[in-house]
Amino acid sequence: MDKEGLPDLPVAQFLRLRRHIPPLYGVLAVNAAALAYTHRHVAPLYLTVVVASVLVLACLQRIYAWTRPIDPAAITGDQARAIMRRTTVLGITMTLVFLVWALALDQYGTAAQQGHVMLFIAATLLGCIFCLTYLPQAAVAISVLAIGMFTLYCVKQGSEERLSIACSTGLITILILFVVRDCFASFVSLEESRSALIIGQRRAERLEAESARLARIDALTQLPNRRRFFEELEALLREATSQTRFSIGLLDLDGFKPVNDTHGHAQGDRLLAMIGDRLVALCKAHEPGVSVARLGGDEFGFIIQAEIDEACDFMQGVCRVVQEPVPLDGMQIAVGASGGVAAYPLSGSDANKLFDRADFALYHAKRHQRGHCVKFSHLFEQLIRADQLVESALQTADLAQEIALVFQPIYDIQSKAAVCVEALARWTSPVAGPVPPETLVAAAEKLGILRVVTLALFDRAIAACAQLPAHLRVSFNLSAGDLANPETVDAILDAMTSSGQPGRRFIFEITETALISSFATAVREIDRLRASGAKIALDDFGTGFSSFNSLQELPLDILKIDKTFTGRIEDPAGRRVVRGILSLAHSMSLECVIEGVETEGQLEAARELGFRYGQGYCLARPAALAEIDARIA
Incomplete structure (x- = not known):
């Protein structure tokens, strides 16, 4: 076998010879027995019985040798070459022995019996050539030996008829050898083509297997993908x-x-x-x-x-x-x-x-x-079912009827005057009941209707802006999905323009999580909103890992300190952290709002630290527009 696992040409030759050699020896054995039989009464016993029997037994032994079961895959090219060399030598030897024996019988008998000898030589020679098609060197050697000896014998006998038979047999043999040569060349070409085809198929299979392997491997880490x-x-x-x-x-x-x-x-x-x-x-x-x-x-x-x-x-x-x-x-x-x-x-x-x-x-x-x-855990299973219920309810919700806004004022805690109201989404579903804003946003984003929900809420914010005193701004929250969708920002800007409300009446609040997926896109959309006259506030400051980086790169106007820091403002360590954030905001010329002010102590601490703006339950709870309007008035 070669390196591709395919048979060498000598192996292919040997496998073809295994099918042709046994019939060759079978023909030799039968013809030899027939020749001995026709000469049984005229030739000596040692020629017709002893020698003939030895020759027939030799043929039978070779038939057995060539028909023994073997594993073709176990035969190597070198082994095949050695077998064919031995076959060539043995073929020449057997030809010589059979020819000498036949010519010895030719000394006896009638003209008809001598004609049988001529026929035996010619027929056996031609049969050998055809059976040795896949071993042409042996066919040529045997032909040269047999025709040469037969011709010399005929010349020595001085018989014109026999010499004519020898010449005719020689010419036919030469013609057949040309045919054998062409057949062997076709066999070689066919084997080479077959081997090339199999090699190509196996290479294609290996490439396919390698492609399949690579399709399942991560190119960067070499881990499964x-x-x-x-x-x-x-x-x-x-x-x-x-x-x-x-x-x-x-x-x-x-x-x-x-x-x-x-x-x-x-x-x-x-x-x-x-x-x-x-x-x-x-x-x-x-x-x-x-x-x-x-x-x-x-x-x-x-x-x-x-x-x-x-x-x-x-x-x-x-x-x-x-x-x-x-x-x-x-x-x-x-x-x-x-x-x-x-x-x-x-x-x-x-x-x-x-x-x-x-x-x-x-x-x-x-x-x-x-x-x-x-x-x-099972608790998470319940949360998933609740989310699924919310998603199902949102798909069939009448947003015009079910969705609403409440408002929470932001105060100047030094003068105790309201300067802004934050619009907070509220959804009460007939199916799922009251749904938290973050759950509403997550469900809308998952269902691909976040833009619809955001614009419906913003329409209500614009309507509220028209009812509020002109000095009050309306703060509106934008999610990551909103900033990632330029069409949503387009619609917000168009709504502001068509409403007649100036951009300066609006503050858009974003969180750091809104910046994670595509920072560049978020900055571009924020710039567009800010160009309308609106202000930009960074909400929940301090809860993200990239807060200071965001402050440096974002076009911001307002910083809203998360309520987790407000809860520790009365503690010395927490107070130092809050003071540091306030100083940072002032150093960057940002307005600073402290969120989550829930007690008088927190409110007083915020005043002492120098905060100007605050938001929380201690100042005002979220309420409907009419209540907030009355409270402010």
């Missing part, structure tokens, strides 16, 4: 029994985007590759088995052969390892990681459901327990 992850998960589920227990875990990096923004995507890719190496090492060290895949971006998936508690412990360890600094070009770069785990069959019995449950747990970890792993 999302497709391979789900194939492995589906295979595991197909083989699952009532006793099968395993978990899937999802891991998402915290703070990876700033690495790309600050150090460049090349460094971000190197960081992902190094984290991938860490994950592989962790999986190899864990018993029972764990497999890891990169699902896309900075998200990784795990299939863990363990119950959910053990799987959660493993994922918690993964979070800790990922959080260890990574050396990149002389720097120590650190990112966080959060995880979610779901178990089979506790959390689901099909791949999509299991993945969704793990993803929900990951989402919860990202929002409430960043840096930790959360396992999916």
Whole structure:
């Protein structure tokens, strides 16, 4: 066999000869027996019985040798060449022996019996040539030997008839050898074409297999990709029994985007590759088995052969390892990681459901327990059903009737005068009941109707603006989905223009989460809103990891300090933090609003620190427009 696993040409020759050589020796044996039989009464016994029997037995032995079972795949090219060399030598030897024997018989008998000898020589020679088509060198050697000896014998006998027979036999032999040569050349060409075709097919199969492998491998980390992850998960589920227990875990990096923004995507890719190496090492060290895949971006998936508690412990360890600094070009770069785990069959019995449950747990970890792993529980199942109920209700909701705004004033806490009202969305569904604003936004975004909801709320905000005193601004919240959709911003600007309300009457509040998906797009849309005369406020400042970066790069006018800092304003340490944020805002010429002022003590502390604007239950609770209007008046 060659390196492609295909038979060499000598092997192919040998395999063809295995089919042709036995008939050749069969013909020789039969013809020899017939010749001996016709000369039994005229030739000596040793020629017709002893020699003839030896020759027939020799033919039978060769038939047995060539018909013994063999494994064609085990024959090498060298072995085939050796066999054919021996076949050529043996063929010449057998030809010589048979010819000498036949010519010895020619000395006896009648003209008819001598004619039988001539026929035996000619017929046997031609039969040998045809049977040796796939060993042309042997056919030529045998032909030259037989025709040469036969011609010399005829010349010696001095018989013109015999010499004519010898010449005719020689001419026919030459003609047949030309045919044999062409047949063998066609055989060689066919074998080469067949080998080339098989080699091409096998190379194509290897390329296809390699392409299939690469289609399941993440090029950056060399980990299995999302497709391979789900194939492995589906295979595991197909083989699952009532006793099968395993978990899937999802891991998402915290703070990876700033690495790309600050150090460049090349460094971000190197960081992902190094984290991938860490994950592989962790999986190899864990018993029972764990497999890891990169699902896309900075998200990784795990299939863990363990119950959910053990799987959660493993994922918690993964979070800790990922959080260890990574050396990149002389720097120590650190990112966080959060995880979610779901178990089979506790959390689901099909791949999509299991993945969704793990993803929900990951989402919860990202929002409430960043840096930790959360396992999916029955409580989460109830939350999912509640979300599904909200989504179903939103699809059939009459937004004109069910959606509304309430307003919470923002005060100048030094003069105690209202300067602005924040519009807060309220949705009371006949099906789902009161729905929190963040749930409404998330459901609308998932269903692809966020633009419809946002514009419906903004229409109400414009209507309220027309009823409020001219000195009051209306603050309106925009989500990440709103800023990512230029058409939504177009519609907001058009609504402001057609309403006749100047842009300076509006403040648009954004959060840092609205900047994560596409910072450049968000900045571009914010610039458009600001160009209308509206102001931009950064809401919930201090809760995001990129707050100071946002302050430097965003076109902002107002900073709203999150209520978590307000809750600690009476504590010395918390007071120092709040004072530092206020100083930062003043240094950047930003107005600063302290949110979540709920007690007189917090209000007094805010005044003492120098805050001018405040918002919270201590000052005013959210209420309908008529109540707020009356309260302000």
